[in-house]
Amino acid sequence: MEQTYDESAPVPALAGLVRTVWIQRTGSQPYPQRDLPTGGVELHCPVGGVPRLIGPLTRAHLQVIPPRTTIVGVRFMPGAGTPMLGVPADELVDCAVELWGPAADALGSAVADAAGPQAALLAVQRYLAGRQLRPDPVVAEMVRRLMPWEPTGIAPLADELALSESQMRRRCLTATGVGPKTLQRTLRFQGYLALAQAGFGSGLSDLAAETGYADHAHLTRECVRLTGVTPRELLGDKADRCDCGHDHSASYRPFLAEWYARFVQAQSGRRVLTSVHGPDQA
Structure with a gap:
């Protein structure tokens, strides 16, 4: 077997x-x-x-x-x-x-x-x-806002959650182990993998633009940083498609659902989806 x-x-x-x-x-x-x-x-x-x-x-x-x-x-x-x-x-x-x-x-x-x-x-x-245990509700809301389809800056997000940036960072570290910007970077990369799994777009540049990267080179650098390999090496010689032979749709469904809602909204308003994530910081 x-x-x-x-x-x-x-x-x-x-x-x-x-x-x-x-x-x-x-x-x-x-x-x-x-x-x-x-x-x-x-x-x-x-x-x-x-x-x-x-x-x-x-x-x-x-x-x-x-x-x-x-x-x-x-x-x-x-x-x-x-x-x-x-x-x-x-x-x-x-x-x-x-x-x-x-x-x-x-x-x-x-x-x-x-x-x-x-x-x-x-x-x-x-x-x-x-176990009937629930995570910190503020952290749960922060995670939702840091998803790649909810583009936001860290300072505005802290204001919206009625926290200082240092308070939000401490809360995020306690609950998730990493700071807000690191978590946002990770979720953005997961968004790329979700769209690759779904077969979105016509190349790596489309995936990079849709998930908030400056360009495909930016996406490649982040992929190497987070995984140790390039997108092509990670996804089985197809940088814009998952070619591992496994169905990961259950894992990526939350990302794809949010993306689809945002995509429909953008299409109805005829907006161009652009990156608003800003520079990367730990």
Whole structure:
């Protein structure tokens, strides 16, 4: 069996907290995997192993998954995963750590007792939904405003949230592990990947313009900075299309929904969608 990766939307109780859930199976050979910055943390629960947390990442995390391994995973929205799991975000930046304590025991048991991977994935989601914890509502609103389809500057956003810039930065660091501008940069790149997955535009320049980059060279620099490779290397020799063979639509649906609404609005007003993100700052 070759490596397989199947994404799906989370259960309704986790909507807005989780971007996607998945089941990954490796074949007879070890599988090299490049985990990318998403703005949030990921929970990896290998069948027969110890649950692990990945991120939040500011650069690619490389790992080799052993052969014949099955993993059920959860990708959280920025600021959502760490409150639900009781782990401070700033302690996880660019780290991959084994989960500990009652959460690890409960998740490990849920996966081990399940009849199969699908049942294990559902059990993990039921456990998370049962925690009934919610992220900081101010941070949730900040994340929404920092999405690539809600172009804003950091200072105006702080004013709109009735915070000073330093207060907003501290709140963002506590909840997501990174500062607002770093989070905005990561979400913008995720927007590029979402549009590439959807097959938008006729080239890298179209994708760069639509997601707020100055030009395709700017997008390429950010891609190398965040992933360690160029867009063409990342997406399988097609810099404007995802050619990995996996369907990531469940993960990118929140980005595409916001983009579509903005696109329709722009078309109705016959506006040209331009970059208003401004210069990059950490």
